[in-house]
Amino acid sequence: MENIEKHLQGLVSAYIADRYDLTITTFEFQQTRKEFKGDITLVTFPLLKPLKQAPEALGQAIGVYLKEKSVFVTDFNVIKGFLNLVLDDAYFIRFLNAIASTSSFGHRPITEKAPLYLIEYSSPNTNKPLHLGHIRNNVLGHAVANILEAAGNRVHKTQIINDRGIHICKSMVAWMDYGEGRTPESTGIKGDQLVGNYYVRFDQVYKEQIAAGLAAGKTEEQARTEAPIFVQAQTLLRQWEAGDPTVRALWKKMNQWVYDGFEKTYAALGVDFDSFYYESNTYLLGKSIIDEGLEKKLFYTKDDGSVWVDLTDEGLDEKLLLRADGTAVYMTQDLGTASQRYKDHPSMKGMVYTVGNEQDYHFKVLFLILKKLGYEWAQSLYHLSYGMVDLPSGKMKSREGTVVDADDLIDQMTQTAAQLAKTHGKVEGLSQSEQAKLYHQIGLGALKYFILKVDPKKRILFDPEASVDFNGNTGPFIQYTHARIQSILRKAPSIEKVLDETVPLEEREKAILNLLMQYPSMVKQAAEQYSPAVIANYLYDLVRAFNSFYQNTPILGVPPQSVQDFRVLMTQKVGETIKNAALLLGIHVPDQM
């Protein structure tokens, strides 16, 4: 599509230069709507004013010119300001032959000089297991990394783990008081789940103690701050900060349980990382940046010694960067981590932070400060912001225990997929372990697709039932179509790669080719917008087009040979494109299901 646009643009530009003595080089092309005849459409509305022409007359004139000058344009029609051009079959065949010989169609090669982007996602706390919100985060971040890579960038996947602070101490206290030495090994419970249980336990005990305090006549403030278990947690935090060896040892041990648990969840989700940053290592960083900013007079000190930045000129507020006692705040840490990452990756062009939209303001400020400090890479920072995930039953609130646990959800999706696949009855001939793998792929495909097809900015209403449907705009439908294509190809005769350019194309086939041609630009667009939803929706269009094409079109066993070859080849290309696009979303498409 890109090539034909360039070709036509040159001709139209020449026409205008010749007839009107004007240089216009950008035109609006779009794919012709299916209710009109034609393949590609030139929108002539923007040209009417400079050329002082009526839409019909201009369209007609350009149409005649293109039909004569272009080898690809065989016919045209004009409707108001739309010039619909019919392209020669040979053009499509040539295109199909071209992509048939390209193994990674639509993916740009990654050179050593390609820009390097750091993608941060997941970034959990180590006091509780991952939940549905984390799944959206992981799946989004991982997909964006894949897409950026496909668009020709180098990518480094990372995360920052929030492994310190009062919330970790809460789990530790509860485990010390009520754990009786239980470990993941002794209980068979996944490490993150085990630690999470004690975090919940803390909250229960804390609430009881507050109630007791209130009953004893304390004010609410007193009851909260004087509750024994809370005091204990605070003491633990101080001991941790002082480097108390036994506290640090316990902290290390429990964190490791959590990491082992996370590892399993990531594996099940199919996401991975190239490096890990830990807040316990980075929370003291950033102070040198504060000094730098003070030197450059970008920041200022208040009477009490705290450091601030004034962003009121940019329409934002004043923001605290360093407490009066010299300790760091969240912003300080993030400044430090950012510059640390640059030190670790000097060729870094920019970063993508996958973080929920409740932190929109934080990242606005962070990026602005980094820009003010004059870092080159600060020009290419992007906050991949996403909305909450709601359930039909209502909102997820971690404090109220209505969260959906990630491990549970993955299990549930796999089970539902298994049930559905069994009733469809197409899994005979697969071994037990192959079946288990298949069900996992389908369940996860459903989950990922349901999340990724929605614009990241928007809130999601997640309905587990609806997402596993084999029909409709769902992951399994995409997977099913791919499996069906593979089944067709298994029965197809082997084909020649090079096709006769005189093979006649039917409209339906042209429509799919047109769609196939758009794949590279969809990948590019998704990468520019950091939006896997672009790919997901494209995929669905492609799958639907193929299904309607295939429905009444016998592909196999019908001469003439060249037409048959053409259809088989196209089926194969559609199959490959579906597979490539789905993999960008982290969705596996089985050959059989």
Place this chain on the structure above:
RNA sequence: GGCCCAGUAGUUCAACUGGAUAGAAUAUCAGAUUUCGGCUCUGAGGGUUGGGGGUUCGAAUCCUCCCUGGGUCACCA
């Protein structure tokens, strides 16, 4: 209250960033098929794009004022 985001068929989402008659799926209804009110197929209805005003050849999209929902305005992370 200030700032940010969202609001599109009953529902869940699209609409190539200003283009043609706003499209799919799902639900509903009507037919067809039939070991099944369950699977499949065909078709239909369903919209003042939250509301008003504006910008222009042309607006779901841009500007403005309201309405609704969410987020954020911490010396938490």
